[in-house]
Amino acid sequence: MGSGVLRAHRAANALFDPAFPFPDVPYRVRRGYHPGGDAADSLLLEDFINPTGTSSYGLPNTTGGTLSVEHTALSGHDPSLSGAWIHDVVAGSSTFFQSNWSSVGTGFDLTGYDTLDLRADRSWGSDPTEASFLVELVNADDTRSSAVAIDEFLELGPPPRGGTTLPAARIPLSSFSGATLASVRGVRLTFTTPLDGNSLYLANIRATRVTTEALAASGQLASVASSAAPPASRARAAGTTLPEQRRIVAGNAIQSVRSSGADAVEITLTSAEFFDLRATNLVLTVGTERSIAARHPNGDLNTVQFLLPRAAFDRLGAQEPVTVDYGPGSSVVWDFGHLDKTALAP
Known part of the structure; x- marks a missing residue:
């Protein structure tokens, strides 16, 4: 295979990578992505592989407000995939789930990574309105970064035909102002707005590098990107004109x-x-x-x-x-x- 053809194939990888915009299309596309490689490209933060209430690093996770969290196998996916079912959520500014990877006073060095990745999906419900939650990084001293709304990076409408697909969000770490990236001990999800059915599924929290060749250095990281959102969402973010209905x-x-x-x-x-x-x-x-x-x-x-x-x-x-x-x-x-x-x- 000639080098020109190989480069073209690598560039096309951006179609699959939620860190990059998706071409305008009149339908929804959900994208799940993993950069592969070892911890240099993808650092495991939380895979929900330990019993409920315990992080992947053996530390107690924490919650606030009214909600329940269960670690469970995720129906319709590989039997080895574990995730969290977060349910019976009563929305509020103090309703949160926090995954703790390191003890207070210590943290993981994320300075060599580009994005915080996570997979999420709503459980089945009748409300077509997009759901959202807030994401914060927790510093070693237990202070928190600014909050990032997940709907800037992941569309959480009803799962297609009722089947959860767990699309991926890739949030640039630069979005978290106030984060001490050299020492991060956890991530907090805060549920300030209601969830239809009061629940969602969460899996595969990672710190990753953007490895899509050539484009990684171009600064083309997208905001609304992880699922090619319906045109209305894309137009809100990019100021583009919608196709005629x-x-x-x-x-x-x-x-x-x-x-x-x-x-x-x-x-x-x-x-x-x-x-x-x-x-x-x-x-x-x-x-x-x-x-x-x-x-x-x-x-x-x-x-x-x-x-x-x-x-x-x-x-x-x-x-x-x-x-x-x-x-x-x-x-x-x-x-x-x-x-x-x-x-x-x-």
């Missing part, structure tokens, strides 16, 4: 509105243009209420049935607009006119 108005119908038990309403919608399967979930919006609890009866992609909580249905006005799309930045939206609440059948 296609609105489908013909051939759409609200087929039925029925009670589904005492606690939900089933809304069945049909369209002449089928609802194509994507990595992101379909989102029903009726007025200000939303749902991603959807199914295609008998596999019919021209029909979709959503479940809307009865309490949400009761909050609706008599005539509310109805649309279906793929969430924030969706390149297509189906318009179904207005929902007549009096059409509700038992």
Whole structure:
């Protein structure tokens, strides 16, 4: 293989590396990445391999506020992969999980590394709103760096089709002002905003070097990067123009509105243009209420049935607009006119 071809292949590695921007595309791409190599390129900080409450270096981890943390095998991944299930989270400024790698007064030297890497994903839930939490480095003297919001580096919307993929965030260590990088003893995650379902999964916390050749020296590290976020998120970060949204108005119908038990309403919608399967979930919006609890009866992609909580249905006005799309930045939206609440059948 000629050297020119080899260089081209190495440059293409930036497509996989969440430290670099992803080309503008009208759909979500989740990226997981590890630079490989030994501790010189990737220093293990926390892999959740010890019993719950104990860090990978045998020290007690700490928590604050109301939340539960369990070390567990992660369903749908290699059986050897362990992670933390953080659940029953009551959001607040004092609600946190802290992984401790070193005792107070000592710390790891991270000055030879470029990024703090971690993998995270929401558990299944019905709210399409992106979740977030704050990340801080803990210095040897137990002071903490500035807080970095994870949603600048990792999109935490509902996992595609309900399956956790654990995309990776690569946060430049330079983002943590006030960090004493020569002596860092831990990392703290603070949950100041609610999580849908009150839980998320966390794995593989590392200090890493950016090893993608040529680009590593170019300063092209991205802010919103680890999953090519939907176009709306990218545009917010980069100030770019969104691709034009296609609105489908013909051939759409609200087929039925029925009670589904005492606690939900089933809304069945049909369209002449089928609802194509994507990595992101379909989102029903009726007025200000939303749902991603959807199914295609008998596999019919021209029909979709959503479940809307009865309490949400009761909050609706008599005539509310109805649309279906793929969430924030969706390149297509189906318009179904207005929902007549009096059409509700038992």
